[in-house]
Amino acid sequence: MLQGKKIVLGITGGIAAYKAAALCSGLVKQGADVHVIMTRSASKFITELTLQTLSRNPVHIDTFDERDPEVVTHINLADLADLVLIAPATANTIAKMAHGLADDMLSSTLLATMAPIMVAPAMNVHMYQHPAVVQNMNTLVSRGVLMIEPGSGMLACGYVGKGRLEEPETIIRVVQDFFQAQAHRNQLSQALAGKKVTVTAGATVERIDPVRFITNDSSGKMGIAIAKSARDMGASVRLIAGTVQVPLPEGIETVRVQSAQDMYEAVLGEWNSTDIMVQTAAVADYRPRTVYDTKMKKKDEGLTLELEKTVDILESLGQRKQGQFLIGFAAETNDVAEHAMGKLKRKNCDLLVANDVTTVGAGFGTDTNVVQIYDADGLVVDLPLMSKDDVAIQLLSVVAKRLNGVSTS
Incomplete structure (x- = not known):
């Protein structure tokens, strides 16, 4: 996966810089074209000549050491990179x-590049755990920087703990996996071209009075991840969002709703023009029979709320289906397969995505999920713990394969 890939390898000033020699050599052996940038501190631990010999390219340290008058070196490196890897x-x-x-x-190169950036931290265990460092790493992750977590063990300073640079062989495997995943995404970039995908996400709100309501813990993360993946696969996407706890995605037309009835009406408005409907929203099953115009006052005695069923959106769509590909979601706490298959058949879904919300890393509010995808014949795929973005890609890959015969291997 690394043949011909241009990798800018940034080496910074820690004792782990000595491992950069093996890392550089390993990347070159895998076919990568490696361009090394060292900080001045890094050059105290490992020489420029070593990295130049291993990379077979000039090594860069000084911003003002311009060797080619036709280019500005740090801009040129920023532009040519397929990946910028900082290790250590x-x-x-x-x-x-x-x-x-x-x-x-x-x-300077890092600010100028549009390439993906991968960072392999290496430092003393207490530095790694310092709140400022933790916050800085979280900031980078929120911007899309990929982190290779350090290993645990004896550190150069004598401490034992987390902070040791991951071994070069492991870093190379991570880089290979990154480019393999990128190739897979490229393969799927037009898998849903020409299709209209409608996705519901988040929680609905059922009012009791102007200041109180019934809702649930859904964050909308799974639905938004699916909407973004469908967009990246070339589909025309419409997102119908209730209450969500994450920013709405850019470049996707979004309809905001509040109640189950609002969502039902918005979904019906899209149904006839939709090719693929993905119902991830956690829609309230019940709503108050009476909604008060003014705030209810507290009384000495208890309060009884009379509830009535809301419309079952998924079931309604299943009854109206005329060629649309319908996907439902089921959050369960027990007997997942049994409940999932029962719901799939009752609601006339093409696929049903189920999870056990009692599983660590799965369910509402998390950035990860553990799901099983079912069709009328049973289990299609059992996905282990992974990010919700990856779950979205896996799910839509199954859909694309069924609709268009696109390979998802």
């Missing part, structure tokens, strides 16, 4: 990245 990444460099500083060759 010190706390100082991570802080520079988080705060947008550009006071040397490496940090």
Whole structure:
């Protein structure tokens, strides 16, 4: 997967810089075209000549050491990179990245590049756990920077704990996996071209009075992940969102709703023009029979709320289906397969995505999920713990294969 890939390898000033020689050599052996940028501190631990010999390319340290008058070197490196890999990444460099500083060759290149960035931290265990460092790393992750977590063990400073640079062989495997996943995404980039995908996401709100309501814990993360993946696969996407706890995605037309009835009406408005309907929203099953116009006052005695059923959106769509591909979701706490298959058949779904919300890392509010996908014949795929973005890709890959014969291997 690395043949011909241009990798800018940033090496910063920690004792783990000595491992960068093996990392550089390993990447070159896998076919990568490696361009090394070292900080001045890194050059105290490993020489420029070593990295130049291993990479077979000039090594860059000084921003102002311009060797080719036809290009600005740090901009040229930023533009040519398929991936920028910082290994080892010190706390100082991570802080520079988080705060947008550009006071040397490496940090200037990082600000200029549009390539994916991968960071392998290495530092003392207490530095790694310091709140400032943790916050800086979280900031980078929120911007899409990929992190290779350090290993645990004896550190150069004598401490034992987390902070040791991951071994070069492991980093190379992570880089290979990244490019393999990228190739898979590219393969699927037009898998849903020409299709209209409608996705519901988030929780509905059923009013009791102007200040009280019934809702649930759905964050909308799974539905938004599916909407973004469908967009990236070339589909025309409409997102119908109730209450969500994450930012709405850019480039996707979104309809905001509140109650189950609002969502039902919005879904029906899209149904006839939709090719694929994905119902991830956690729609309230019941609503108050009476909604008060003014705030209910507290009384000495208890309060009884009379509830009535809301419309079953998924079942209604299943009854109206005329060629649309219908996908439902089921959050369960026990007997997942039995409940999922029963719901799939009752609601006339093409696929049913089920999970056990009592499983660690699955369910409402998490960034990860553990799901099983069912069709009328039973289990299609059992997905292990993975990010909701990856679950979305896996689900839509199954859909694309069934609709268009696109390979998802």
